[in-house]
Amino acid sequence: MRLLFWVAVLFGGAVGLALFTQFNQSNVVLFYPPYRVEMSLNLTLALLLLAFFIVWTVLSTFRHLSEMPKRAAAYRERSRMSKAQAAMRESIENLFAGRFARAERAAHEAQAWPEQAQTAALVGARAAHRMQESERRDAWMAQVTDPEREQARLVSMAELLVDARDAEGALATIAQLQEKGGRQIHVQRIALRAHQHLKNWSEVLRLARSLEKRNALHPVLALRLKQMAVEAMLEERRHDAEALFHFWRSLTADERHAVRIAELGARYFSSLDKQNEARRIVEEALKVNWDSRLVQRYADCAEPGKALPQIQQAEKWLVDHPTDADLYYTLGVLCLGEQLWGKAQSNFERTLKYADRDAQRRICIRAHLALARLFEETDRAEDAQRHYREGAMLAA
Template sequence: MRLLFWVAVLFGGAVGLALFTQFNHSNVVLFYPPYRVELSLNLALALLLLVFFVVWTVLSTVRHLSEMPRRAAAYRERSRMNKAQAALRESIENLFAGRFARAERAAREAQSWEAQAQTAALVGARAAHRMQEIERRDAWMAQVTDPEREQARLVSMAELLVDARDADGALETIAQLQAQGGRQIHVQRIALRAHQHLKNWSEVLRLARSLEKRNALHPVLALRLKQMACEAMLEERRHDAEALSAFWRTLSADERRAARIAEPAARYFAALGRQDEARRIIEDALKVNWDSRLVLRYPDCARAGQALPQIQQAEKWLNEHPADADLYYALGVLCLGEQLWGKAQSSFERALKYADRNHQGRLRVRTHLALARLFEETERPEEAQRHYRESAMLAA
């Protein structure tokens, strides 16, 4: 449609010009004494148009000739820029492909364009780090001096230091970053790894909780890290009942009910003579998560001669878990402590009946030893010797 419009305009202009020249009988007279030049108006207009075209052509030629050095310089700059950008792309691709030597060479070529020289230095530093070239890595990083790239330099350096197991250096770098107001989730992940290397379990627990709340850690990984931290912090306080209680109160309900946390906590409380707290920990955890480690720890929560409440609770659990060998063993230990010989013997025998021969070999050994001690207490040495032999054979 646009082409048709301009064709119509062109033809219209041609028709108008033809009519103008056909009916135009005017003359142009130029006086320059003693000369006199007389021209038709049409010829005068044609000559003016020709002169304008010639002058315009000459001026354009002069302008283009004067701009040639600048254009040549711009062309060379564009060529250098395109080559540098191609080298940077190649460097990044080689870095991701694991060709670190090529990545470093390409990063050096990419520095030929000043605008991306420091970005290429960050790529070169990562490539050198992957090749365990620490001095070259630091030399690359030293080239990053632009304030706008300071955050990228600090985050990259912290990540590389953690990867090299220099946790102190990584945390020092993160401190510089946070002093500038940086609080990224990725930085928290790096800090989490650094504190994990240094076994700063309180910080590991804090960061794992924070990252889990932001959905920045897989739930399974977050749970595992929290369990590791809690286990270590419980062990640090295992000789101080007050410190142990104070730390236990800081844990969330989900953390308290995790088997890997509840079991050592109950063990330490029981060892410090706080059997009631140990019992509450295990009973609360078993309501949510039935776990053999907690069940086997349950007899340690009973005070000597005061195990009847635990026995009654174990019998209630048997209604829900009638074929649980660990629970029968725990019930037998509780009954053995209360000298309920018949009930203890039947519980141990059922534990042997339901115990998996392949996966619960240790439980069978412990059950035979418990039966042997029971028969010794009830003066049945022959049966005790038989169970001692059974336990020895299973242990072997």
């Protein structure tokens, strides 16, 4: 549409000019004594137009010639920039491809353009780090001095240091970053790894909780990290009942119901003669996660002569788990502690009935040994010997 407009304007102008020259009979007379020049107006206008184009051409040529050095310098700068950008792309591609030596060489070439020299230094530092050249890595990082790239330098340095297992250096770098207001999720992940290396389990637990809430950790990994931290912190407090109780109450419900954590907490409370707390831990956890380790730990939570409430609870569980060999064994142990010989015998025998002899060999051996001790207590030596033999054969 625009082209048609300009074509119409051109043709219109041509028609107008033709009509003007055809009907224009004017003359122009120039007096320059003693000379007198007379010419038509059309010729005068044509000469003026020609003179204008000659002057414009001369001035334009002069301007282009005077600007040629600048244009040549700009061309060289564009060429250098283009080559530097190509080298930068090559450096990044080689870094991701695992060709670290090539990536470092390309990063050197990419620094030919000053605007990306410090960005190229960050890439070069990562390449040198992957080749375990810590001195060259630090030299690359020292080139990053622009305040606008300070955050990128600190985050990269913290990540590289924690990867090199310099956890203290990584945390010192993160501290500098946080002074400047850096609170990114990625920085928290780096700090989590650093605290894990240093076994700062309270910080590991705090960071794992924070990252899990923000969906920044896979749930399985978050659970494993929290389990490791809680297990270590329980181990530190295993001899102090008050500290152990206070820490246990600080855990979230999901953490207290995790099988490994609940089993360990119940074990430590039992060792401190806090049987009621241990029993409560196991019962709450079993409501959420039914697991054989917790079921077997339940028997250790009984106080001598006061296990009847636990026996009743275990019998309630049998309604939902009528073929659970671990539950029958636990119930047998509880009955044995209360000297309920008949109930203990029947539960141990059901343990052997429902247990898988290949997958649950250990529980079968323990059931045979428990029956053997029961028969010894009730003066049935032959039955006791038989169960000792069967237990020994399974153990062999």
